[in-house]
Amino acid sequence: MKTVAAGYFKARCLKIMDQVRSTREPVTITKKGKPVAKLVPADGQPEEVFGCLKGEIEIVGDILSPLIPPEDWEALR
Numbered sequence: 001m002k003t004v005a006a007g008y009f010k011a012r013c014l015k016i017m018d019q020v021r022s023t024r025e026p027v028t029i030t031k032k033g034k035p036v037a038k039l040v041p042a043d044g045q046p047e048e049v050f051g052c053l054k055g056e057i058e059i060v061g062d063i064l065s066p067l068i069p070p071e072d073w074e075a076l077r
Contacts, residue, residue: 006031009039 002025009016009029020027020041029037 001026001028003028003030003035005029006036 004016004027006029009027016027016039019025020039024041026038026040028035029039
């Protein structure tokens with residue numbers, strides 16, 4: 001992990017942020033030699049909408065059958 005002084009970080013903040021984004025390597029920011037903050041890459045958004053919740057949702061029951069039985073469809077009209 002890379003370490004930079006606060007003054008150096010202040011002067012080159014945008015460049016360091018771009019490096020963290022591209023290399024995905026965190027940077028520790030120090031003040032008087034002691035760590036005070038850590039700049040880490042942000043979690044990216046899923047590139048694909050389909051499959052982004054895989055493993056997060058569990059389908060329980062029959063999702064294909066209608067909620068209302070076909071014999072009651074005429075009563076709805």
